[in-house]
Amino acid sequence: MTESTGNEFASRISRPGVFLDRDGTIIEEKHYLSRPEDVVLLPTAADTIARLNSLGIAVAVVTNQAGIARGYFPETLVAEVHARLDDLLAPFGAKIDRYDYCPHHATEGQGKYRIDCNCRKPKPGMLTRAAEELGIDLSRSLMIGDRFGDLQAGANAGCQSALVRTGYGASVSLDFEGESVRFRGAFASLADAVDDWMRSLGSGSNGIRDLADP
Ligand SMILES: [Mg+2]
Ligand SMILES: [Zn+2]
Structure with a gap:
């Protein structure tokens, strides 16, 4: 029992994770999605998430939702959309381990949402918080998104990054x-993005291509 507990602890504090942007990456980009019934999974999303789940790799969604700051929809809508997404993933045996969203905007936000926060991507706040909660080793992890800000957020958190050519990508x-x-x-x-990264995990090479220093 003691040994088993120790192993679980060791794996928990050091596991890799995949951070996923939501709109345009897991689900179709709908430009300020504001109705749960408009959630549509992208073709490979559910199977890929299920695969990561089965390998014990943490899966965290990190999504900017400035539509809240801008007053396009209430903050309560986010939980409804994520519940809908969970429902669509469940038949595939796929589960998001944690959702983080940023409701803020530094210049367009209304009321309490108008702050220069640390969570709006490209800032790394959502990733570092999720990493702490899920026991993710950021240096062995990957951020996937359809916008440049997603890649920057991943790098700012100490992860690798990959762009998907879906949504704005x-x-x-x-x-x-x-x-x-x-x-x-x-x-x-x-x-395809996860396949590429999984190959690098086992190879000993970190597989990073840094465009600033080719
Ligand atoms: Mg996106
Ligand atoms: Zn924020």
Whole structure:
């Protein structure tokens, strides 16, 4: 019993994690999604999340929801959307371990939401908080998203990053102008991005391609 507890503790404090942007990465980008019934999974999302679950890799969603700050929808909508997403994932045996969202905007926010917070991507606040809660080793982890700010948030948290060509990712330029984003590449789907990263985990090579220093 003691040994078993020790092993669980050891794996808990050191496991890798995958941080996922939500809109345009797991589900279709709907431009300020404001109705749970508009949640539509992207083709490889559920299977990929289930695969990560089965390997004991933490799966955390980190999503900017400035629609709250802008008054487009109430903060309570976020929990409804995430409950809907959970319902769509469950039949695949897929589960998001933790959701973090940022309701703020520094210049467009109304009332209490108008703050220069530490959680709005490209800042790393949501990733570092989730890492603490889930026992994720950031240096062995990956952030996947469809916008440049997602890649920056991953790098700012000490993770690698990957772009998916879904959502806004279809038109993101890979000319990062000397920014260091610990970038692994651009991939057609979530499955392809995770496949690439999984291969690097076992190989001993970190697989990082830093565009600032090619
Ligand atoms: Mg997105
Ligand atoms: Zn925030």
